[in-house]
Amino acid sequence: MTEHIIDPSIIEADNAAREADLRVDYDSLGERLDRRGIAIDAIKKKVAQFSVAVPSWGVGTGGTRFARFPGKGEPRDIFDKIEDCAVIAQLTQATKTVSLHIPWDKADPNRLKQAASRFNLGFDAMNSNTFSDAKGQLQSYKFGSLSASDAATRNQAIEHNLECIEIGKTIGSKALTVWIGDGSNFPGQVNFATQFEHYLDAMKSIYAALPDDWRVYTEHKMYEPAFYSTVVQDWGTNYLIAKELGEKAYCLVDLGHHAPNVNIEMIVSRLAQFGKLGGFHFNDSKYGDDDLDAGSIDPFRLFLVFNELVDAESRDADFHPAHMLDQSHNVTDPIESLMLSAADVQRAYAQALLVDREALKAAQEGNDALAATLELRRAFRTDVEPILAQARLDQGGAIDPLAVYRAAGYRAKVAEIRPEVAAGSSGIV
C-alpha cells in the first residue's frame, strides 16, 4: 500500500471546501466545450494519464555562479529527496516518477528501489554527470569528458555512464540521458571535427552497453558552461548523433537550450517527423538557460510545443516521448514550484487537446491564416484549470495543491529534522 506523507485528512478537508465551486466550474466549462463539440470527460481522462518526471536535484534550492541561498529544510540526501518527490506526487497526482543524477544520488540501488516503492514512485531516465569532478576521480573534466583530447579521460567518462546503466537496470529505469558540458572557451582551443569524432566514438561505446529495451537520450545546449563552442550545440548536431548511434538513440529537447528567437516548436516537429524526438526537459527562460518554472515566462510557447506533440500523436500511435521537469528554484520553495509546474505542463497538454484538428487543417489548406491561428488561440485561451483540478481530485490529489501543502506545514516539519545549510558565496564570478 502506498504511504502518504501528507495526512490525507488535510487534503480531504481542503478539497471539501472547494469541491462545490469546482463542480460548478467544471460543468460550466463542460457546457462551453460541448458547444465546440468537445467532451470534457475525455480530455480529463487524457490529462489524468499524463505524468511528468521530477528530477531528484530539483527539490533542492538552486543557485547561480554568484551565490546560492538555501531554503529551510533542504533535503540532505537522495532519500530526503524521494520524500519531497512523494509529496509532489501525492498532491498533484501528475508526477509518477523520479529521475536520478549519478553520482549525486548514488546509494545502494535496492535501497533506492524500496524507498521509491513506498510511495509508489517509479524511476525515469538515469542522468550521468561528467560536467563536474567527483571526489577522488582520477581524471579531471576541466577540458572535457566524452570528447576530451585525452583518452584516459574519455574512458573514465564512458565507464561512468556504464555504471549509470547498471544502477538503472536494478532500479527499473529504462533510459539514460547524457548531457555534457564539453566545448571550448576560446577560438582554436579545440578542433571541432576531432572533438566531435571523440564524442561519437565514446557514445558508441556507451550505446553498445544499452539494454535492448532502453533508450539513450542525448541533450543539446547552445552554451554554458562552455562559452565559445559546445560540442552538442543544437538539434542539428543532436540529430546527427542519434542517426550515428542507432535506433535506440533519441534527441532530448530542453526548452531553455536554444539560441535567442529560435522557433522551438518547429524543432519539435522536425525531430518527431524524422523519428528522433526522445523527450523533454521542461522549464522556461527569458535570456539563456535560466531554468525558470515551466510556463512562467511564455505560456503560449509551452502550448505550441504541446500542440506539436498532440499533432505527432495523431500521426504515430507509437509516439511516446519522455517528459521531465528540469528547473532551478532559486527564490521559491522547490516543492511548490514543481507542483505548479507539473500542473502547467498538464495545462498546456489539455489546451492542445482542445484544438479542432479538422478545422485547423481546413484553414491551413485554404490558406486562411487567421482562422488557423484563431483555432489555436481559442484552445489556449480556454481556462482548463477545472479539468486539471477534477483530475487531481478523482485520483486522490488536491484541488489546490499549493494551499494544501502550505496548510500541512510540510516544510516547517522537515526543517526541524534537516539541519540548516549555510548560504553559499560560490566565489565563482
Place this chain on the structure above:
Amino acid sequence: MTEHIIDPSIIEADNAAREADLRVDYDSLGERLDRRGIAIDAIKKKVAQFSVAVPSWGVGTGGTRFARFPGKGEPRDIFDKIEDCAVIAQLTQATKTVSLHIPWDKADPNRLKQAASRFNLGFDAMNSNTFSDAKGQLQSYKFGSLSASDAATRNQAIEHNLECIEIGKTIGSKALTVWIGDGSNFPGQVNFATQFEHYLDAMKSIYAALPDDWRVYTEHKMYEPAFYSTVVQDWGTNYLIAKELGEKAYCLVDLGHHAPNVNIEMIVSRLAQFGKLGGFHFNDSKYGDDDLDAGSIDPFRLFLVFNELVDAESRDADFHPAHMLDQSHNVTDPIESLMLSAADVQRAYAQALLVDREALKAAQEGNDALAATLELRRAFRTDVEPILAQARLDQGGAIDPLAVYRAAGYRAKVAEIRPEVAAGSSGIV
C-alpha cells in the same frame, strides 16, 4: 582576347605610383613570415587562385521595405550588370564568375554567354526565384511556393527551377541554388510536417532533373520574409534535405541567416565533416540578414570561417565549396563595395593559411587553450594586404582597386548612358 572596360593605362599609372612601397611592404612581410616558417610566395599563389562569384543583383543599389535610394548609373539589365561585374573582375582579379537570378536576368542564353565571354567571365550557380511573383505568373507565391498547400503552385515553382537548370546548361553553369521564403506568419498557419513534406517532394522533382555533373545547393535562413516560421530555417533542416535528396545535394551557408549568437564556424565544420557543405553566401550582419559587406562588422568571424575551410581542405583534397558574395549595397557604390568585399574574403583566406596547423594541433592536444587561440590571433593580426595587392598586380589588376576605379570615373560615364532611377518609397511597411 579579353576586353577591358577600364583603360589599362589608368591601372598601370596608379600601380606605378604604388609599386615601390608595395615591394618594400611585401618584402618586409615576407621576412616576418619567414621567421614563422612561412613562404610568402606560396600564400600569394593560393590567394591568386582563389575566386569568389559576384551576384548579378549585387551591382544594383539595394534597399529595405522602407525605401530604396538608387545611385547614379544603375544597371538597366543583365548586360549592364555583366559590364559592372567585368569592372570588378578586371580591377580585383578575384571574381571570375557571375551568378544569375532568374527571372530577373532572363535573356537569350546564347547572348548571355557571349556577353560574359567578352570579359572572360564564367557563370556560377543559377538562382531561382519563387519568393516573389513575376508578371503574368498564374499562381501566386503569397502562401508559399515549393511547400505551398496548393499543388498547382508547387508545380509552377518546380517548373521554374527546371527552367533555371535549362538556362544554366546553355551558359555553362554547374549548379542550382534554391532559396525560398516559404514559412508562416502565425502559429497554426501551416502544419510544419505537412509543409516540409511538400517541400521535400518538390525538391525531389527538381533534383531528378539535375545533370550528373551539377550540384544543387539549398540555403537555410532563420526568418524573413516569413516571421513566425520558415520551412528551411536552419542547418539542421538543411542537412536533412541534403540527405533526403542525394549525393549531388549540398547545404549552402549564408553568414547572415542564423539566430543571434550562433557559432557559425562550428556549423561550417559540422557540414564539412559530414560531406554536405556546398558553399557560401558571404556578407556580414549585426542584427539579422543585414546583408552588409563581408567582414565589415566582424572580421574575426570571417577569419574563423576560413580557418575551418582551410582545416577541411587539409582533411579532404576533394573539398571545393562554392564561394559567392551576397550583399545589399544601400549606401555605397555597389561596385566599390563588391571590390573591397572580394578582397576581404581573400584576406580571411590568406590569414587562415598562415595558421601553423601543427602547432595548433599540439596546443589543442595539450589543452593549452591560450597557446591555441594565440596561434589563430597571430594569423589574424597579420596585415596581409601586401600579399593581396601583389597577387592583383601579378595578374594585371590594381594594387588599389578603389583608387583606380574612382580615378577612371566609371560611374560618371555609365550615368551618362543609363537613365536616372527615381527613389522608391516602397510603401511597404
Place this chain on the structure above:
Amino acid sequence: MTEHIIDPSIIEADNAAREADLRVDYDSLGERLDRRGIAIDAIKKKVAQFSVAVPSWGVGTGGTRFARFPGKGEPRDIFDKIEDCAVIAQLTQATKTVSLHIPWDKADPNRLKQAASRFNLGFDAMNSNTFSDAKGQLQSYKFGSLSASDAATRNQAIEHNLECIEIGKTIGSKALTVWIGDGSNFPGQVNFATQFEHYLDAMKSIYAALPDDWRVYTEHKMYEPAFYSTVVQDWGTNYLIAKELGEKAYCLVDLGHHAPNVNIEMIVSRLAQFGKLGGFHFNDSKYGDDDLDAGSIDPFRLFLVFNELVDAESRDADFHPAHMLDQSHNVTDPIESLMLSAADVQRAYAQALLVDREALKAAQEGNDALAATLELRRAFRTDVEPILAQARLDQGGAIDPLAVYRAAGYRAKVAEIRPEVAAGSSGIV
C-alpha cells in the same frame, strides 16, 4: 448621424444568433469573478472606454523587401482607407481614431476631416515620413534626414514635420509622432555624437512649433532600415531626447523595436515612473520588427505590458498614454487582422484589470514570489472574451466581428470598385 458601412441588420442578425450563449458565458464568468471580489460590469465599463487608434497604412497589405502580395480590394487612397477604418470601428467599437502618415495620406485637410466625421472617427497622432524620398523632393534622405550631415537635408526634414503639424491642427490631431530611419550601415560612416547633436537640434526646431496642447512622441528602434547603428536606437536615447526637448515630449514604445530578450514591460515601467511614457505602437514579433498581429506570438508579454499600465494608472490619475496598432498584414485581410488585434489589446487590458493589486503587493512585500506570480497568471488565464463581446454588443458592435465581416462580404464589394494591384517583386534584396 454616424454613417454605417456594414448594414446594421447583418450585425443584428449575427448577434441575435449568439446572444443567448454570450449571456450564459458572461453570467458564468461574472459569478467566478464575483468569488474573487471583482464586479464584472466595472471591468466591462473600462473596456468599453478603451480605444486604440488604427494606422491608415495598416489597412493596405504589407510586404517585405523581397515582395509584396496585395490582396483584393486594396484601398486606393486615404479616403478608401478611412472607409476601411470605419468598418473596423463599427464592428469592434474599439478603434475610435485613425492615425495619418504624411505624405502618403496628404489631401485637403478639410476633406479629410469631413471624411472621418461621416463615421464619427477622430484623428490620432500625425506621422511624418523622412525615411523615404517623396517624388519631387529636393534633398534625398539616403544618408539621413533630421540627423543628416547636410544642413539643407535636415532643414527639409524639419519643414516636413512642421507641415505635418499644420495639417494636424486643421483636422484636430493633438500629437506628432516622429520615427526616422537615420543611422549608418558601416562602422565609422557617421560620428555618433555629431549625428545625435544634429538630431537634437532639428527636433528642437520642430518642438518649438508644437502647439501648447500637443505632444510630440519620439520612437526608438534598434535597427532597420539602418543595419549598423540607429540614431534613436533604444529607450535610453529616447529618454535623453524627451528630457532635452521639454515637457510636451514623450517616448513612444513600439513592442517590436527592441533587442532580443529585452524585458519590455520594465522599460514601460521606467518611462512611466519618470513621466516620459507617451504611448505605444502595438504589434508582436518573434525575431525583429516583424510587425505581426498584437498578441499573436506572445500574448503573456502583451498582458505584462498592460499590467504595468494599470499599475501606472493607479499611481498617477493623469496618466493617459496613446495607444495605436502598428502592424504589417502580409498574409491576412488587413481589416480582419486589425479587428482582432484591437480586441486582443482590449483583452490584455481587461486581464490586467483583474489583478488583485492589494494581494499582489502583499505577496511582493512578503517575498512570496510564487503567490505574486500566481496572481498575475490567474488574471491572464481568465478568458475575458465574454466581457469584450458584451462591451461590443452594448455599443452596437458585433459579438463576433470576424463572422459579421465575412458574412457582409465587404472585401468582395470593394474589390468590384477598387482595381486589382499587381504583385510586386520589389527587386530590393
Place this chain on the structure above:
Amino acid sequence: MTEHIIDPSIIEADNAAREADLRVDYDSLGERLDRRGIAIDAIKKKVAQFSVAVPSWGVGTGGTRFARFPGKGEPRDIFDKIEDCAVIAQLTQATKTVSLHIPWDKADPNRLKQAASRFNLGFDAMNSNTFSDAKGQLQSYKFGSLSASDAATRNQAIEHNLECIEIGKTIGSKALTVWIGDGSNFPGQVNFATQFEHYLDAMKSIYAALPDDWRVYTEHKMYEPAFYSTVVQDWGTNYLIAKELGEKAYCLVDLGHHAPNVNIEMIVSRLAQFGKLGGFHFNDSKYGDDDLDAGSIDPFRLFLVFNELVDAESRDADFHPAHMLDQSHNVTDPIESLMLSAADVQRAYAQALLVDREALKAAQEGNDALAATLELRRAFRTDVEPILAQARLDQGGAIDPLAVYRAAGYRAKVAEIRPEVAAGSSGIV
C-alpha cells in the same frame, strides 16, 4: 624600491633574444606609419601611459554554476592575489593598480596598503558585494539587497557599501563600484517602480558618504543572477541613476552585460556625450556575460569601443574613464590570460590612435561611407604588436610576457607553497 617577483635576469635574457627582431619590426612599422603621417613614438608614448586595473578576484580560477576546476597554485588570500597581480604588472607594465572586492579581500587596510606598495601597485575602485551572503550576515540577500522590500536588508547593504568606502579611504582608492544582482525571477515577483525607488533611496545614502574627490560607478547588466528582471538592467536605467545621484556618479560599462546584437560602442558614445561615462569592465562574450578574455571573441568590437574613447578624448580634455579587466578564467592560467588581455586592451587603444580623424570626419561629412569605414579598418588591420612590445621593453617589462612567465616557472613555484584546492561540483544546476 619596487620589489620584483620574477627575477629580472630572466626577463633580460628573454628580451635579449628578441630585441633585434623587435627593432626591425618597430622600424618597419614606423616607416609604414610615417607614410600615413603618423609618428610611431608618439603612439608608443600614449600606450606606455595607458594602464588597466586588475581585479583581485581575477587571479583565481573562475567557474560556472556547474563546476569549478581550480588550477595549481591558487592564491589563498588577498596577499597571494597581490603577488600574482605584481607579476602581471612587472611583465606587462600595463596594469598599475589592483581593484579589491569586499568582503572577499577584507584585511587590515594598512597591511593591504603595504603589500601593494612593495610592488609599487596602487588601488583602483573598491567593489562591494551584496549579491551573496557573507558568513554571519544578519539579513540574507536572497530577495535583493539595496532594492529589497525589507528595510533592514537595505540598510545592511548600505552599511556594507559605507564600510567599503572607509577601507578605500585608507588604502588610497578614489572610487566605489556598485554592482548588485537584485531583480526577480518571476513576472510579478517585484513591483518595478517600487523596487527602483528602494534602490535609488539606498544609493542616495551611499552617495552622501562619498568623499568629494571620489566617484561612484554603477554598473548595469541585462540578466544573471536574476532571470526575469534586473533592477539596473541597461544603460538607460544606469543613466537615470547617475543623474539622480549627482555629479560624482557615473555609469560603468561591462562589455558582456548587454542584450544580444546591441551596439555597445554607441552606448559608450552616448554616455560620454552626456558626461556620464565612468569606465569599463573589459572582457569578451559570445552569448551572455561569458567573461571571456578581452578581445578574444570580437577584437573589432573592442577596437570600435576605443575608437569612441579616443574620439571622446578629442572632445573633452578632462575625459578620463576608469579601465579594469573583469574576466573569469576557467580553462587558462589566470595570470597568463590577464597579461594577454591587458595587452589586447592596449592594442585596441593603439589601433584607435592610428585613425586619421580629419580624414574620417571629411568622409563622414561627404557621406562617403566606404572611405570612412576604410579609415577605421586600416587602423584596425595594422599590427601594432611592435609598439606594445617596445613600450613594455622601455619600461622594464617583457617583450613576450607569456614566454617569460612560462620560462620563470612562477606557477610551479607558488604551487609548492599554496595547497591544492579540490575541484568543486557546485551542485547548483
